[in-house]
Amino acid sequence: MDYFPIFMNIKGQPCLVVGGGEVAARKAGLLQKAGADITVVAPALCDELCGLVASGEMKHLDGRFQPRQLDDMTLVIAATDDSQVNEAVARAASERRLPVNVVDQPALCSFIMPAIIDRSPVVIAVSTGGGVPVLARLIRARLETMIPATYGELARLATDFRDKVKQRFATITARRVFWEHVLQGDVAEKVFSGNLAAGRALMEKALQDAEEDKLNQGAVYLVGGGPGNPDLLTFRALRLMQQADVVLYDALVAPEIVDLTRRDAERVYVGKQSNNHALPQDDINRLLVYYAQQGKRVLRLKGGDPFIFGRGGEEIETLVEYGIPFEVVPGITSAQGASSYAGIPLTHRDYAQCCTFVTGHRRDEAGVVDLDWPALARPEQTVVVYMGVAQLPDICQQMIAHGRAPSTPAAMVERATTARQRVVVGDLTTLPELALQQGIKAPALIVIGEVVKLHDKLDWFRPGSQAH
Numbered sequence: 001m002d003y004f005p006i007f008m009n010i011k012g013q014p015c016l017v018v019g020g021g022e023v024a025a026r027k028a029g030l031l032q033k034a035g036a037d038i039t040v041v042a043p044a045l046c047d048e049l050c051g052l053v054a055s056g057e058m059k060h061l062d063g064r065f066q067p068r069q070l071d072d073m074t075l076v077i078a079a080t081d082d083s084q085v086n087e088a089v090a091r092a093a094s095e096r097r098l099p100v101n102v103v104d105q106p107a108l109c110s111f112i113m114p115a116i117i118d119r120s121p122v123v124i125a126v127s128t129g130g131g132v133p134v135l136a137r138l139i140r141a142r143l144e145t146m147i148p149a150t151y152g153e154l155a156r157l158a159t160d161f162r163d164k165v166k167q168r169f170a171t172i173t174a175r176r177v178f179w180e181h182v183l184q185g186d187v188a189e190k191v192f193s194g195n196l197a198a199g200r201a202l203m204e205k206a207l208q209d210a211e212e213d214k215l216n217q218g219a220v221y222l223v224g225g226g227p228g229n230p231d232l233l234t235f236r237a238l239r240l241m242q243q244a245d246v247v248l249y250d251a252l253v254a255p256e257i258v259d260l261t262r263r264d265a266e267r268v269y270v271g272k273q274s275n276n277h278a279l280p281q282d283d284i285n286r287l288l289v290y291y292a293q294q295g296k297r298v299l300r301l302k303g304g305d306p307f308i309f310g311r312g313g314e315e316i317e318t319l320v321e322y323g324i325p326f327e328v329v330p331g332i333t334s335a336q337g338a339s340s341y342a343g344i345p346l347t348h349r350d351y352a353q354c355c356t357f358v359t360g361h362r363r364d365e366a367g368v369v370d371l372d373w374p375a376l377a378r379p380e381q382t383v384v385v386y387m388g389v390a391q392l393p394d395i396c397q398q399m400i401a402h403g404r405a406p407s408t409p410a411a412m413v414e415r416a417t418t419a420r421q422r423v424v425v426g427d428l429t430t431l432p433e434l435a436l437q438q439g440i441k442a443p444a445l446i447v448i449g450e451v452v453k454l455h456d457k458l459d460w461f462r463p464g465s466q467a468h
């Protein structure tokens with residue numbers, strides 16, 4: 001470690017900023033956030049500093065820097081564009097053993113300023129030792145997206161309850177389990193969803209109810225993992241994925257996405273292969289209950305959206321029967337992913353005023369796909385068929401038989417949004433043959449309608465091509 005990271009209390013402490021420009025204003029602004037008593041020394045001030053001085057928030061020493069101005073200071077920042085002045089500040093500060101920062105000149109600094117993620121009272125500071133500030137800023141940007149803006153609220157709520165929790169539990173272990181539970185469980189989730197009052201109420205309730213077994217109550221998160229590309233997960237999905245004790249996932253969830261779940265979570269594959277029904281739905285429902293009753297946070301991770309051909313509803317019904325708390329997190333359904341990544345808008349002013357998602361899985365006794373064909377064959381709409389690869393010829397035939405023009409454009413999108421995406425475009429007559437030739441396999445969607453024409457023009461995502 002080249003620098004020792006500390007958080008310094010400068011509330012009410014005299015701090016000097018040397019320089020009157022915008023950089024000085026930014027640094028003074030940061031010191032102000034931490035409650036410092038700020039003096040700015042400079043022969044001229046920028047508008048922002050003028051305003052702050054005029055409103056009495058900072059003092060101004062008009063003129064050039066003098067070493068004696070450091071005599072009563074706690075900390076000094078030099079932010080001038082005159083290297084001689086900057087050096088003079090650094091020298092005078094070091095003679096007085098005063099912490100000094102000279103902007104952009106690490107060699108003259110006794111402390112450096114990190115990139116900051118401010119979720120006060122939670123503050124995260126990132127430093128690259130002054131060498132690569134841009135990298136620190138990039139890391140900050142990543143952290144900003146990972147840590148909900150409401151983290152500060154959670155910390156404030158927790159601070160308010162600190163004494164109560166201490167009184168309530170005699171042992172440190174009990175307190176730790178309790179805090180782990182509320183900071184990662186329902187209380188935190190309520191706060192993150194913006195419902196502070198409910199978070200507080202749950203916290204009170206958690207404190208009252210806290211018995212060893214209540215502390216360990218589990219929950220199920222039914223989470224949509226999107227169509228396959230990890231970038232398309234929601235922040236909420238990612239957060240819950242990193243909290244779970246057990247993860248139940250199936251074949252549609254890409255390994256890269258399963259990898260984003262908490263490292264030490266137990267991972268249970270409950271996938272159904274088309275030929276071998278490894279785990280019947282009832283068993284999955286029972287497993288969710290089984291783990292949750294052990295006090296585990298169970299992540300039920302599904303491809304796409306859990307409520308679109310995902311049987312998410314059935315799983316939740318079982319949880320309701322057993323009184324197990326749960327949450328549902330939407331995911332981008334594969335039709336949306338395929339539409340965006342294949343450049344096929346699902347609706348269009350000229351071509352399609354509505355869009356229907358159907359499953360190609362349902363068959364009647366004769367083995368024919370059992371759908372409302374007269375409705376689906378009407379013009380000016382887009383039809384997206386899930387789970388329809390094997391039934392493609394049948395589906396195209398039925399559409400034509402019920403009046404949709406044989407020349408209606410149609411496409412198959414295989415493994416949409418991923419590096420292995422393939423798109424095959426034809427019409428209701430040619431698509432089955434084309435898909436067969438290309439060897440298109442599940443998971444793939446059939447998209448039928450005039451909008452498919454737009455693919456030629458709007459196709460932007462070509463995995464494997466040079467342009468991408």
Ligand code: SAH
Pocket residue numbers: 227228252302303304305306307308309310332333334335338385386387388413414415416417442443444445
């Ligand atoms: N809940 C999922 C759908 C589950 S049904 C969702 O919202 O997307 C499974 C079907 O979804 C597959 O047979 C296939 O038709 C479709 N599918 C899922 N992921 C896909 C992908 N990346 N590309 C194309 N189709 C996909």
